[in-house]
Amino acid sequence: MTRPVIELTGVTKTYGAGETAVHALAGVDLVVEPGDYVAIMGVSGSGKSTLMNIVGCLDVGTSGQYLLDGIDVRRVAESRLAVVRNRKLGFVFQSFNLVARTSALRNVELPLAYAGVSRGERRERAAAALTRVGLADRLEHEPAELSGGQQQRVALARAIVTRPSLLLADEPTGALDSHSTAEVLAQFDELAVEGRTVLVITHEHDVARHAKRVVRMADGMIVADERQAPLDAPPPLLSARAVPA
Numbered sequence: 562m563t564r565p566v567i568e569l570t571g572v573t574k575t576y577g578a579g580e581t582a583v584h585a586l587a588g589v590d591l592v593v594e595p596g597d598y599v600a601i602m603g604v605s606g607s608g609k610s611t612l613m614n615i616v617g618c619l620d621v622g623t624s625g626q627y628l629l630d631g632i633d634v635r636r637v638a639e640s641r642l643a644v645v646r647n648r649k650l651g652f653v654f655q656s657f658n659l660v661a662r663t664s665a666l667r668n669v670e671l672p673l674a675y676a677g678v679s680r681g682e683r684r685e686r687a688a689a690a691l692t693r694v695g696l697a698d699r700l701e702h703e704p705a706e707l708s709g710g711q712q713q714r715v716a717l718a719r720a721i722v723t724r725p726s727l728l729l730a731d732e733p734t735g736a737l738d739s740h741s742t743a744e745v746l747a748q749f750d751e752l753a754v755e756g757r758t759v760l761v762i763t764h765e766h767d768v769a770r771h772a773k774r775v776v777r778m779a780d781g782m783i784v785a786d787e788r789q790a791p792l793d794a795p796p797p798l799l800s801a802r803a804v805p806a
């Protein structure tokens with residue numbers, strides 16, 4: 562049996578205390594196996610970002626257990642956590658979070674620099690990641706010289722250049738027009754086809770439609786968890802009729 566990438570058991574998160582306490586997560590159980598492509602949906606305030614922050618080791622739950630690739634992250638020292646994040650996780654945010662006045666190539670090299678990869682290999686891998694997202698001709702461009710869709714593709718290249726166990730994206734298309742959204746979603750689809758594990762937070766049905774599995778949250782709880790047919794599969798009735806008699 563393969564080990565899950567994510568295993569959350571009874572995870573809660575409470576902000577504040579007493580009368581004003583906010584129960585952002587009210588007991589979440591979630592298992593994600595390698596190669597799954599999961600969309601987390603839910604209205605604003607349902608706890609999606611809180612969940613992503615915990616899964617991404619940017620925050621810890623108030624109670625419950627989280628295993629990332631089998632590692633109990635609560636037992637990992639703060640100093641080691643940055644290493645775990647760097648090795649195992651790739652992040653994509655709504656607001657791109659690129660380093661300003663720094664070339665696309667340098668931006669994508671950064672996580673490799675933290676990982677201690679040599680300069681030559683860093684450049685080679687960063688250029689390959691940018692080529693993969695269709696930006697081979699934009700290596701020396703700075704974020705301000707790129708469109709929103711291109712900036713998000715740089716962010717995606719930065720997220721995958723370390724070959725993480727898990728790609729996490731919080732509303733990755735929230736700031737993009739429909740054309741750029743389609744470009745970024747095509748990249749996620751390709752990663753999923755390659756068997757990467759992808760967790761995308763979104764409130765857009767069109768985005769969630771690309772995932773293999775949709776998890777719905779409400780009031781800090783998972784209220785639905787369903788597999789869906791691949792996007793390019795023909796409707797069942799049509800395919801039934803296409804079978805020769």
Ligand code: ADP
Pocket residue numbers: 576577583584585603604605606607608609610611612
């Ligand atoms: P979503 O991403 O689904 O919009 P969030 O996870 O951001 O939801 O928030 C869940 C709940 O927790 C909301 O009620 C929000 O106001 C609250 N919350 C989130 N972050 C904090 C914080 N740092 N301090 C206090 N309350 C917070």
Ligand code: MG
Pocket residue numbers: 609610611
């Ligand atoms: Mg959010």
